[in-house]
């Protein structure tokens with residue numbers, strides 16, 4: 001990815017985090033954001049690319065989000081926002097994480113909560129009009 005495009009993509013990602021961190025109550029956390037452009041080790045078991053990954057030390061309220069900008073650059077603004085908010089919701093429920101391999105329940109809860117946050121936000125905007 002060219003330097004200019006990379007800079008633009010990082011800015012687009014940052015904008016979503018800036019929009020959602022406070023409403024989700026994540027300003028208490030130390031959250032670092034790292035970017036990669038599609039490393040080979042950044043793939044799911046079925047060889048599809050991982051868009052985003054979060055590593056947490058929830059007991060210390062610390063998280064590292066790694067964003068695959070090679071992937072996000074291909075998402076629309078709405079898709080990018082949904083995808084990044086999904087990762088932030090993972091942070092919210094981090095301490096409920098089960099054993100490795102038990103991810104389906106957690107993914108469902110995260111997906112549902114992500115949708116709920118968007119619905120609340122839309123409802124708020126409609127009320128303001």
Ligand SMILES: [Zn+2]
Nearest residue numbers: 086090107110
């Ligand atoms: Zn997830």
